[in-house]
Amino acid sequence: MNTTFKTDIIGYGLFAALILFVVPWAFAFDGFELNTFARYLTLGMVAMALALSWGYAGVLNLGQAATFGLGSYVMAMHLKLRASASSYNGMPDFMGWTNVEVLPWFWEPFHSLTFTLVAGLALPALVAWLMAVFMFRGRVTGVFVAIITLAFLVALQLVFISEQRYTGGQNGLTGLAPLELFGWRADAYSTSFYYMVAGCLITALALGLAVVRSKVGLILRAIREDANRVRFFGYDVARYETLAFCVSAALAGWAGMLYVLVLEFASPTYMSVPFSLGIVIWCAVGGRESLVAAALGAVVVNMLEGRLSSIFVEGWFLFLGILFIVVVLVMPRGLYGLFSDAVQRLQTVSPRDRGGKVATKATPLSATPAVKEEN
Amino acid sequence: MGHLELHNLQVQFGGLRAVDGLNLSLEQGELRCLLGPNGAGKSTTLDLICGKTAASGGSVIFGGIDVTHMAEYQRARHGIGRKFQVPSVFKDLSVIENLEVARSQHPGVLASLRVFRSRLSGRMDEVLTIVGLHDHLHVKAGNLSHGQTQWLEIAMLLMQDCKLILMDEPTAGMTVQETLKTADIFNSLRGSHTMLVVEHDMSFVRVIAEQVTVMDQGKLLAQGTVAEIERDPKVRQAYLGDEETADAAS
Ligand SMILES: Nc1ncnc2c1ncn2[C@@H]1O[C@H](COP(=O)(O)OP(=O)(O)O)[C@@H](O)[C@H]1O
Ligand SMILES: [Mg+2]
Numbered sequence: 001m002n003t004t005f006k007t008d009i010i011g012y013g014l015f016a017a018l019i020l021f022v023v024p025w026a027f028a029f030d031g032f033e034l035n036t037f038a039r040y041l042t043l044g045m046v047a048m049a050l051a052l053s054w055g056y057a058g059v060l061n062l063g064q065a066a067t068f069g070l071g072s073y074v075m076a077m078h079l080k081l082r083a084s085a086s087s088y089n090g091m092p093d094f095m096g097w098t099n100v101e102v103l104p105w106f107w108e109p110f111h112s113l114t115f116t117l118v119a120g121l122a123l124p125a126l127v128a129w130l131m132a133v134f135m136f137r138g139r140v141t142g143v144f145v146a147i148i149t150l151a152f153l154v155a156l157q158l159v160f161i162s163e164q165r166y167t168g169g170q171n172g173l174t175g176l177a178p179l180e181l182f183g184w185r186a187d188a189y190s191t192s193f194y195y196m197v198a199g200c201l202i203t204a205l206a207l208g209l210a211v212v213r214s215k216v217g218l219i220l221r222a223i224r225e226d227a228n229r230v231r232f233f234g235y236d237v238a239r240y241e242t243l244a245f246c247v248s249a250a251l252a253g254w255a256g257m258l259y260v261l262v263l264e265f266a267s268p269t270y271m272s273v274p275f276s277l278g279i280v281i282w283c284a285v286g287g288r289e290s291l292v293a294a295a296l297g298a299v300v301v302n303m304l305e306g307r308l309s310s311i312f313v314e315g316w317f318l319f320l321g322i323l324f325i326v327v328v329l330v331m332p333r334g335l336y337g338l339f340s341d342a343v344q345r346l347q348t349v350s351p352r353d354r355g356g357k358v359a360t361k362a363t364p365l366s367a368t369p370a371v372k373e374e375n
Numbered sequence: 376m377g378h379l380e381l382h383n384l385q386v387q388f389g390g391l392r393a394v395d396g397l398n399l400s401l402e403q404g405e406l407r408c409l410l411g412p413n414g415a416g417k418s419t420t421l422d423l424i425c426g427k428t429a430a431s432g433g434s435v436i437f438g439g440i441d442v443t444h445m446a447e448y449q450r451a452r453h454g455i456g457r458k459f460q461v462p463s464v465f466k467d468l469s470v471i472e473n474l475e476v477a478r479s480q481h482p483g484v485l486a487s488l489r490v491f492r493s494r495l496s497g498r499m500d501e502v503l504t505i506v507g508l509h510d511h512l513h514v515k516a517g518n519l520s521h522g523q524t525q526w527l528e529i530a531m532l533l534m535q536d537c538k539l540i541l542m543d544e545p546t547a548g549m550t551v552q553e554t555l556k557t558a559d560i561f562n563s564l565r566g567s568h569t570m571l572v573v574e575h576d577m578s579f580v581r582v583i584a585e586q587v588t589v590m591d592q593g594k595l596l597a598q599g600t601v602a603e604i605e606r607d608p609k610v611r612q613a614y615l616g617d618e619e620t621a622d623a624a625s
Contacts, residue, residue, distance in 0.1 A: 215475065215490035218468070222476045225465050232425060233479040233535060234451035243484050 007343065008213070011292045012205060019198045024191060031189035038188075038197040039262045040302045044295035045201050045255035047282040049248045051295075052208050054280075055288030056217055057244040058224035060146045063153030064279045067124035067249040069271030071256025073160070073167070074123055076266030077107060078116035079176035093175065098165040107166075113181070120257040121250045128249030129242065136238035136245075141227070150273070157271040172267035179261055186261055197258055201295065204251050208291045211247055220244055274317065281324045287336025297334060378403040378438060378569045379539055384423055385432035393419040395593035396433070401539075404566040408580045409573045410604070411590035412613060417573045418460060420590070421541045424571070425457040426450045437539065452482060456537030460544050462524045466517030470508055470527060473516050474499060477531035498534065505560065506530040522553055529560060540564070542572045546579055558582045589613075 019041060027033035046068050053059045084092045091103050109115045131152060135145055160167045168174070179186040186193055211217060219240050222230050227237050260266050269275060279298075286297020301323070309316040331337055377400035384397040394416045401407050409417050422428035424435055426447035434443045442450050465473050475493045493499070495512075503509045506526040511519065516527060525548070532540055546554045554576070561583050564570065574580050580587065580601060587604045589596045591613045597604055604610055 211488070213491060215487035216484060218472055218475060219487055222465050222468060222472075225467050226463060228427070228447075229459075229463050229465070230476070231446075231448045232427075232451050232457050233477060234448050234482040235479060236448050236482070236484075239484045240487075 007340065008209065008290070008292070011290065012209060015205070015292050015296065016202050019201065020195070023198075024194065029191050031187075031191060031194075034191060034194040035189050035262060036306065038194050039259070040299045041197050041201045041295075042255045042258040042262055043279075043282065043302055044298040045204055045258070046252045046279055047286065047298035048201075048205060048208055048291045048295040049251035049255065050279050050283045051286075051288045051291050051293075052212065052251070053244045053248040054283060055290070055294065056212055056220040056224070057241050058220075059241060059245055060142075060280075061149045061245070061248065062146045062280065063149035063151075063156075063276055064248070064252055065271050065273075065276035066149070066153040066156045067128060067252040068256040068259070068279075069156065069160070069268070070124045070127060071120045071253030072260045072266045072270050073173065073256075074110070074116055074120040074253070075179075075257040075260040076173040076176060077110040078113065079179060079260070080173050081107065081111055082177035082180075083175055092168070092173070094168045094171070095165060100165050104166055117257075120253050124253030124256075125246045125250040128246045132238075132242040132245045136241040139238075150276070153271060153273065153276055157268050157273075160268045160271060167268075168266075170268065172265055172269075174265040176260070176264055176266075188262055188264055193261070197262065200254065200258055204254060205291055205295065208247070208251065211244075212291065216240065216243065278320065281320060281327075283334075284324065284327050285334055287334030287339075289333060289340075290336045293334060293336035293339075300335075376436075376439065377401050378405070379424070379571070380436040381420075381424070381433065382436065383433040384420070384430055384435065386419060386423060386428060387431055392593050394423060394430075397590070397593070397595055399588060399595065401569055401571060404569055405586065406561060406565050406570045406572065406583055408584035408587045409571060409590065410575075410580070410587055411596070415590040416593040417590055418543055419593075421457065421543055421571070421573065424450075424539075425455050425541055427457075448482070451479070451535075451537070454538035456532055456535050456540050458528055458532055458540070458542045458545060460547070462521075462528055464516040464519075464524055464527050464531065467515065469513045469515055470519070471495075471512045473527060473531055474502065474534050477534035479535055498536070502530050502533045505533065521548060522550070525549060525553070529557070533560075533564075538569060540568055540570045542570065544573055544575060546574065546576055554579055555582075 023037055024034060027037065046064060049067075050061060050064045053061050080092045081090070084090055087093060088096055089102060091100065092107075095103070109119075131149070134140075135148060140148065161170055163169070178188075184192070186196070212220070219230065219235055223235075223237050223240060231237055256270065259270065282298035282301045283294045284297070285301055286295065287293035301320075305316060305320075308319065312319060327334060333340075379399070379401040381397050381399040384394055384399075385392065386394045397416075397420060399420075409420065411417050419428060423430050424437075426442070426445060426449075430443055434441055436442070437450070437453060437455060440453065442453060442455070445453075465476065468476070471493050478499070481487075495503075503512075506529060508523065508526060508530060511523065516524065519527060525545075529545070532542075546557055549557065558579060561570065561572070572583070574583075584601055586598065587601055588598045589604060589607075589610050596613060597607045597610050599607070
């Protein structure tokens, strides 16, 4: 439908204007406030990544935090090496404490910034690809995908915590150097840093939209409804699912890299189950049918957390849980669902557009997956 | 050698031999009707050809290629298309989107990444005219009437433009006019497409079929023209002998 195409573009434009102009102005270009908001934006990016696989392909990845965490460690390893240039053997401090004598081989390539930036996207995508081959070639679907991805997340976090000599264990990677990119020094509390993060999110959203706006998005929605039927048209369903899963992982890895820059440390909590389930909740609140809405959902819920957790302290997770139940029961399509229903109603009221013969030679592939109660 | 050949095709479900040593040969461009009492194994035969069910013995040769062990999407790429007994359009997608999915001449992921618009001209336009859904382009398939849903499904088959079309009871639930229009469409496809149609409605079969194959209990029972089949005592006994059950069956 033409209207959903317009809604998408308008929504995207408004969102870009919001985070590029309104937010910096509303916070009076204050670096500390903008740092907090930059954190929300990176979380918006990972929620958007989940919407790509969950909302479009129907692949509920409960372990989205795994690829996010991988991206964050990739970036943190680079920054840690830069911070450790003058220490013994150029090794990170925590390795000395655990009697590691030489820098492990797999740390070496992270001296290179180019390698790091590529690996931050490619490593999560590669890991996702291996899982995807296993799951989608074997035609694993629905709740089993959720269980496998969740189990993978738990295992990955365990490895990062237990291999303290190489990963910093429970403490994660701290005491990082700032990133230097083309002579620009990333200061997490500067306005230029905020614009860098906002620019990344806008770019990532554009990439995601290009995927779901193309015929791939259409085939993914068809797969979500009836994968077998799609196969009888000659589409290799596993490949489409794999693409969605891997692009989603790469975007999550990108978000993870930014997250480390914002918070200036990496922690195994980035790969925790509560964090991963949080991503699902943000995505559901915003509406998983729309990438922009999912990103917005993450921003809104995390802003709420920022305000409310100081009041409730311990009660936040309880609140989040209740929020999720309410969303699932009352508005299964999230805020986006409420919005698009309202638009639909307005349109049925106006008789224009109705019954008009289509004179154009082409029509955009709409990209809004329709309602589905399950999952 | 025929366009489609089944050699000693078999499949078992538990102890039941649903298809039991079936041999069949279809010429290029032929329209063949497949008849038989309920449970004879007609749907299962189509399943075996399109890859929905794996054969436990025998082979399916299509266009000279052995497709017996290919995945269903690979068979579809070779030109085998299937219409199911239950209408199976994508209810959440609009008419035009359903047709775009069916336009699957380039089914690769990379090819799909480059398509952003549905071309309404050419084949799409022709197909829409044939089935008369021009005014419903953006209607969700779930909101179409039963008849329109059937047309959409036939439109999807036309869009897919497969060399071999397998159809399971395409006229079930259709009005007389709709059935006649369907017969017209089938007749126009004859020659350019090879078709294997499972059908219960004998009046419809008389209109479309030259050759008829009758199955019973997974085996080939008889083969010939409609007139020959209707005279065949074996067939009369197994199936046509009781016109009422034959007509009521679905
Ligand atoms: N997936 C299946 N599992 C078990 N039995 C099946 C399956 N599919 C079909 N059958 C059985 O195989 C026989 C043939 O079924 P079918 O091909 O649907 O007959 P029809 O000629 O009416 O289309 C029936 O007895 C049916 O119960
Ligand atoms: Mg049947």
